[in-house]
Amino acid sequence: MSQDIHDWGVAETASQIAAKHVSAVEVAQHMLQRSQQLADNGAFLSLQVESTLAQARAADAQIESGAKLPLLGVPIAHKDVFVTRDWPTTAGSRMLSGYMSPFDASVVQRLAEQGVVTLGKTNCDEFAMGSANENSAYGVARNPWDASRVPGGSSGGSAVAVAARMVAGATGTDTGGSIRQPAAFCGITGIKPTYGRCSRYGMVAYASSLDQAGPMARSAEDCAWLLEAMMGPDLDRDSTSLDVPVPSLRAHLEDPREGADVQKPLQGLRIGLPKEFFAEGCRADVLSAVKAGLAELEKLGATLVDVSLPLTELAIPAYYIIAPAEASSNLSRFDGVRYGHRADHFEDLVDMYVQSRSQGFGPEVQRRILTGTYVLSHGYYDAYYLKAQRIRRLIAQDFQKAFATCDVIAGPVAPTVAWALGEKSNDPVSQYLADIFTLPASLSGLPGMSVPVGLGEHGLPVGLQLIGNYLDERTLLHTAHHLQAVTDWHLQQPQGAKV
Amino acid sequence: MSLSMQELERIAQLARLRLEPQEAPRMLDQINGFFELVERMNAVDTQNVEPLAHPAAVMRDVALRLRADVVSEPNARELNMQNAPAADGGLFLVPKVIE
Secondary structure: OOOOHHHOOHHHHHHHHHOOOOOHHHHHHHHHHHHHHOHHHOOEEEOOHHHHHHHHHHHHHHHHOOOOOOOOOOEEEEEOOEOOOOOOOOOOOHHHOOOOOOOOOHHHHHHHHOOOEEEEEEOOOHHHOOOOOOOOOOOOOOEOOEOOEOOOOOOHHHHHHHHOOOOOEEEEEEOOOOOHHHHHHHOOEEEEOOOOOOOOOOEOOOOOOOOEEEEEEOOHHHHHHHHHHHOOOOOOOOOOOOOOOOOOOOOOOOOOOOOOOOOOOOOOOEEEEEHHHHOOOOOHHHHHHHHHHHHHHHHOOOEEEEEOOOOHHHHHHHHHHHHHHHHHHHHHHOOOOOOOOOOOOOOOHHHHHHHHHHHHOOHHHHHHHHHHHHHOOOOOHHHHHHHHHHHHHHHHHHHHHHOOOOOEEEEEOOOOOOOEOOOOOOOHHHHHHOOOOOHHHHHHOOOEEEEEEEEOHHHOEEEEEEEEOOOOHHHHHHHHHHHHHHOOHHHOOOHHHOO | OOOOHHHHHHHHHHOOOOOOOOOHHHHHHHHHHHHHHHHHHHHOOOOOOOOOOOHHHHOOOOOOOOOOOOOOOOOOHHHHHOOOOOEEOOEEOOOOOOO
């Protein structure tokens, strides 16, 4: 073995375990130990050593009995918005402190059916609302490239755990960029599939018309392994689950595109560059890394074409109306009666609701509930909520116009590299503005991906965003895999991966 | 337009939240700061554009569906109640509602 266990990716870990070079228990013990040694980075909210080892022992027993499952024995971390039976689920909120789910989320269950062992639950912004992981009620997570900087959010803990080699892969959720942006900030690979590909059953709800699960790992190939296991119809449990067949994502990743040869495996791929993504709002260091990535894709045979997404800027107000509106409705379930925090002292039933909710929810969650309640209230519904939904349709239509002339859209994931802890924590609008490049695909329900393309200012990672048309996750993963076959940006190790 | 403190308080009441007096002015400023961005939406003509509530509605060949109204989950009453802040005999306890 040329590498340490923690340097193996998902696919490599699976094959080492299947070949019995190492047991699932040995891998789990090694990763648990690292996770404890690196605990200061705040990646994990919960490790339950005995539960993880019990799953690993079960995986080893399956291997002994000859079972063949693609991910048998591979430890994976779950963002703490996926409910799990054997680990508490808090969604980063005081409201759900100590909550134990009676069932596993569909995504968790699907991965378990493919042999995955759960390593632990990762830190995140409260109810997945945030872009820096600073809204977690359980403390910040730190960027492994620079511990004084944010890891991005809301799936910040998952990004940190993967980048710091505490785990080879993790689940995340992406409502407005919460997989892609932390993946970019931490120099890893992450993909949000088409809305409806992954079941939302057992995902603590934030904004239901936008929430979507996806994997985060160090390579596109590993993302393909995980995403293939995560996706698929869940028709009885999620009314928005897509009833469409799931293609194999890991098969033929190495093959050139149809009609292309091995020298130019991406020959024929048209990559659209929206001019609004390359405008002055994006920092020079980010642009130069993104362009370096695009130049590699050109060398592989892809052609770059200009496209336009004219309403890009308006994705910000549209999203920050629609998502809080849905959140205000979803979070009304937290009433201190059936589950969640209940205040110790109150006067009557209404006061119990008020006290419990005011104590249980943090400031950003309250801000979004208030904004959402306002835009849905009588007299403002048309002017704000319906207006935002009309703009949402125009944004989705603009993408379809762009896809008439290209196969994939590319640009930066975020306008800057990771910012300093505390820098934007008192200025929510400045954080909203930083989501500009991820929100359009979210509003449209399109699959989007972040792929590392080198380092920008302060030696911090930059992510190239690839956006595909509906149901076309395969082209994203195929393109990213070929980029990673000829570059080593995704193999760079941060300082924070050293024990 | 900007939101007044009275309106914010009314909304908080609807949302069953209480604004701490020392936090309320900042919350109001932050929400109003966001609504400055929102005003930019008015520059776009959206007459004759149908609101889009759900992305599946713009995907080709994908339809939203209804499922049969049948029980699909097992009865897990005890498990479901284990997270209740106050319960007794399989019932959720709440403060007295009717005198």
